[in-house]
Amino acid sequence: MRAGRDSNQCLQAFLDDLPDQLCASRIDPVPPRNHNDWSALSPQQPAALFCPRTTQDVAMLLQVANAHQIAVVPQGGLTGLCGGARPIAGGVALSLEKMTGIEEIDTAAATMTVLAGTPLEVVQNAAADAGVYFPLDLGARGSCAIGGNAATNAGGNRVIRYGMMRDLVLGLEVVLADGTVIDATSKLIKNNTGYDLRQMFIGSEGTLGVITRLVLRLYPLPGCTHAALCGLADYGSVLRLLDGARRKLGPTLSAFEVMWPDYWQVACEVPGVRDPLQGQHVFRVLIEAQGTDEDADSDRFNAFLEDMFQASVVEDAVLSQSIADVKAFWGVRDACAEFKATLGPHLAYDVGLPTGQADDFAKDCAVAIEMAVLGARSVYYGHVADGNLHLLAWLPGSDDQPAKALDAAVYATVRKFGGSVSAEHGIGTTKKPYLQYSRSEAEMALMRRIKTALDPNGILNPGKVIDA
Known part of the structure; x- marks a missing residue:
């Protein structure tokens, strides 16, 4: 906010300078859902909410906001748990919820170009309909936006095989604080042309720029999925099981989920959750493998488990016989989504x-x-x-x-x-x-320099991640 002007004057001047098409994208009154994300923080109503439909509108909005030094908080599906999309008093919320759609699926390049507000589940389904696979998966798949997944560098259930979100984005389009549009929508895996600019914005939580379009990396659709829920006696056995899975299942290993006994006890109290394993076990481990050949991959998976039994690593196990079984196993792991009702x-x-x-x-x-x-x-x-x-x-x-x-x-x-x-x-x-517990002072100082360079007026999601 400029010296000598109060926040109301700055906000009104900002609103007065907006072109007509941006005024039309304003939602008034602001719906309660845009007052917070899924964090436990108290709701905060923004001074205004805008839902633009194009990158050009986002650029125009940021340009005017930057000129008047109005704080802008980008919002996607609002499923974040750390307050990254929570509005700021006196600032405006910029929701990407109307910037949705699959623009292109290029099966030869194994890429999908998509607008940032598109829900993750829509991306998953579009890939499946085209006979390919987008592997990012998390519990909020129906609500979270793909741009928010990139802005927070989402991980999910299958990172062990496919990596984090930053490994699944080949290119992106991003709007800087001053309205400059950076078009880095490359489809190339091998693109060694200087600084990798996309990685600066992935995980930045909207503090360096607003992601508006993404080029995603696709994979072959799994031909088969095998899973087992295993009971183990101690954590040493868990590590031996993981080592065996990495060696025997190789690149087909897609998930390795460990549940401590205290978690298992609470999970089995959730209505509808059934314990597939009988008997007392200290640890439960859900192993999943995604393959391409049902017969060969089934034999490999079964042989791996037999080896683990013979080595006394696994005390007991239940193997999936169908996709329904796989989903049931994951249901126990994902029972935490219902813990609010039980805990x-x-x-x-x-x-x-x-x-x-x-x-x-x-x-x-x-x-x-x-x-x-x-x-x-x-x-x-x-x-x-x-x-x-x-x-x-x-x-x-x-x-x-x-x-x-x-x-x-x-x-x-x-x-x-x-x-x-x-x-x-x-x-x-x-x-x-x-943050200082996991980052050195030199790293944090570099983050501040980057923030200052890209957002000198500090309008983009101020107060989040790190102060300039």
Whole structure:
């Protein structure tokens, strides 16, 4: 905001300078859903909400906002958990929800060009209809936007095989704070022409530019999927199972999900969730392999499990006999989506750790949480093979969860183990105080320099990730 002018004057001057087509994209009053994302932060109504339909409209909006130094918060599907899309008082929200559509599927290049507001599930289905596969998958698939997936560098269930979102984006179009449109929509995997500009914006959470269009990398549609839910006696067996899966299943290994006993107990209390394994096991592991040949891949998967039984790595296992079985196994892993109904209010954490230390972290973190908040509980589960551990923490019977104390306990333990305070959910505002636990001062200083260079007036999602 310019000196000598209050926020209302700046906002009105901004609105007065907008072209007619942008005024037509304004939604007034602002719907409650645009007051917050899925974080536990309190809602905040923006001063205005715009839903442009074209990149040119986004560029024009940012150009005028930059001239009047009006804060702009980009919004996608609003499924983020860290407050990255939560509006700012006195600022405007820029929703990409009307910029949707599949523009092109190039099966020869194995790419899809798509507008940023398109829901992930629409992208998945369009790829499947064309006989190809877009592998990013997460629980919010029906609501989250593909541009937001890139802005937060989403991970999901199959990172072990296909990588994070930054590995699935070949090119993008992005609008800078001053309205400059950067068209880097290359379809090329091999493109060694100087700085890789797309990677600067992937994971930046809308603080460096607004992603408006993406070129996604596609893969062959899996010809078959095999899964097993395994019971194991200890974490050492989990690591041996992972090593065996990597060696025996090779590139077909698509998921390796580990569930600690505390998580399993709570998951099986969710209505409709059935325990496929009988007997007591310390760890449960869901293994999935996506192959191309039903007979050959089935034989390979079965032989791998037989080896694990003979080596006394696996105590018991249930193998999928159909896609319905695969979905049922994933239903147990994804039961956490229903924990709010069974646990009540709780806090969700997403951290990165060396795979070999995940169990030691879980033990230490549980103690730290209990010491920080008397009576608090926690449960642990996650992708683990890619170093991603999820945990839930809560004080039973409390509607007002002690977030500050729980956050401090969890992230101090992450720091102790040399881990990442965010594996796939981003930083936003909720993890911003703890970014220094995972990044050096030199790294943070470089981030500030990049932010200042690309957004000198600080209008793009101010207060998120890092301050300039």
